[in-house]
Amino acid sequence: MNFIRLLHQNKSFILLLFFIYILFWLTISTCKQVTNVHEIHQSNRLNYRSNSTFYFILNYLFQLKINIILIDPHVLNDVFNYQLSFDKLEQQLITFAITNETVKILFESLLLQDINFSIKTSKTILHNGKTFINHIFIKYETKIVHLAVLHKYNSYYRIYRNHLQLSENIQLSYGDKIRAIDYFETELYEYLFHYPRNISHFLWLYKTSEFLYCNRTLADKMENKFHLYQNFTQLNMIIQSMRHIAHGLDKLEKHYWLAGGTLLGWYRHCGLIPFTNDADFGLYAEEYDESIRNYFLGNSITHIWAALGLVNDSLEFRLSSGNYVFDLFWAYRDGNHRWYGYQAQRSKFRRIIPLLDKLCSCDVFGYRFSIPCSPITYFNSEYGKDKWEMPLEKNYTSANMKYHSMWNDISWMYAVRLYTREGKLRSDELAISWVSKRFNYSYLSVPSFLNVLPNETVTLRPLKFELTNTSSIKNTSLQYKPRLTTRKRR
Template structure:
């Protein structure tokens, strides 16, 4: 009874404490709710505040909770190479990429806003509509959304067919372009950008995309019964991908060359009976990183190096069952040339300048190719002669005998390597190089593709040089034989 009487006498104090307690927790709850709301608003909006028109458009775009990837080459260079402020960017249009599964959400949202929205779309072969570009305009500023269409292991951005103002030059949408998947970072404006901006810009240089000739490929099968060889593809696909990956990582331009380019264009794959794969590279881009990448490479290792860095350099890669050749093309006047060695003789194949390279799909992977593949093939095989399989004893029309390696240069123009990437010095190397040197060598020079600074003592000749001046006629016959293809191409 004493406790009840005590509580009754202090009921006012107790009620006040209870009220204070409830009010305290209501305040805490409200604060938490407000904090969560602010976090949500921050995640849905921009981290950085600005009065720019682009900021205003961004703020609305991000309400959709979609990932905007900045791919505009000019803006990427401005922000991350030149390290300039976004707020000071004087640009009418900025290009971002979004995946095609987000398109409908964008269209539904912006139909009921203050923005002007324009859509570029194509009619597909199945009569369905493909939306490829969205232009969102507000106060003369435009956010361009280029739609990423999944294509094999990469994406395609289609050409824009919508008329635009003359002062607008698109970086994506100007033509069909390929985009590789990239690792990304988040900008303070809450959009994404490539983690390695300089590499993304380097890949952009060759992003124009070309399709193979599907009509010719079907003709190869229907008329000539030339089908893709499954066992050959198993030997070829992985090492070719490895080469493309390595050269891209090293930022060395390359292109599919010779019969490999012909296989892509004419067969949309490989020539079924080809026995090797050819790649071309720019000689001026050579450095030791390329050799180091392929020495001991577990997929396609450097088996042999022929020529010198500044003359006719060729790498022969080997998988254990398949050969792949890297030819360096040297610029000379209005053309390029790459070397081809047959014993002591140097042959040269004339090539176009190839000032720009493009992209293609082969085996579901993006490879680089000449931007005018038909002109390239015309120069190698003869105008339009490559459009059908050619007979045996074909002669390259762009290959000519140039000169002989002199004694000293030829000593340093051949190297063989083990699968582990070590200079080969076994009996096989002695025999193979002796045959090509026409020398009885007892040691392998340690220099790589360069001439030594000190005088060199030549080993004794095995026999008279095969390509010496007393046998010019024989040299001519050798030339003809060396430039023939023993198989159909």
């Protein structure tokens, strides 16, 4: 009776507890239903193409939360440029990339799985005895997902050579050679993997991705025998500008290579020649367009201050960071070789170099740059066979610098253009002096049309400014005087 009386006295409180209990179980039931629906949706999303072996492997990696990036150039081209269906690709092997940090997570996850995958790895042994994994091959049925491991450097990833024996009919796009890839942004593809956001640019860079090492033996000799050490004060002032120039040319998809003493510094010193005072870049003349000049006019990091020569003859841009000069030389094809143009006073000189039909990549203090794939052939042509292996005396006359001809009066007016830091054509006393110094005439103002880089034969427009006739061209000695300033030998 007491219990019944107690219930009666507290029936409101008991009803409240009962209501809360019912509400609790309804909430639990609803959550379970939502979870089941989500799992069904997730399962459908992961398995809707389970008939594809590649998708089966990729689904497996996705569920392990392994982020992979499609870098296979053939598949990128087929799927995104030719719009082929990914699940109908006929390749036996597709290459993806994973970061070095992901490798450990992947293998820890694999230990917990019981799927019948065939997993093989390629390893590299370092000089200190340590090993690291460079490539992972996951095979299921007849298909292989190749995971190339990305090793990070300052501005790029390096993918090392694969040492695992593969079937003769498999040709790797990464792992066939050591390759370098600039950092790139990615997009997500069907929740399964990422791919480069700018695919066309990624494929363009792939053509120059083969990686070459500098000559460490020669670099040690430069330090131990000749006491030529890297000047890190110089390095900090020059390397960022060099990287900015290279990045700009890559962005414009203009092939370039480290040239002259800059290339020699990479190979012989594994850095920069300590006493160098500039950096040289070579470019293909047939790739020139105005986007290059426009990019560097008024550039806040390295701006163009002089354009020398003509588009179709001996074109050279001189850039400045405020502390160092950077030269862009266009190389013109002539039969089985190329040549750079160079002007000293009013004379035109030419330097013969190989065709350079293929470019590769190198590392200069952790940054990727493009270089000729046959640097020794380049050095023998530029400096003489094997002469480049020794540091040479200062104030030399290059054996590869040959006199070609003289600029005529009309062309000379176009062949020298100076610019302000803001990218405007200079018309001050210095600019006038540069042109009129070795001209048949001296004029009192710089005509605005000299801002043009003509592609065809130059014809002088009607002169609407004051000219003062002189008896002869001044200082036309054909003796080579490098750069109007003293230049140190390589």
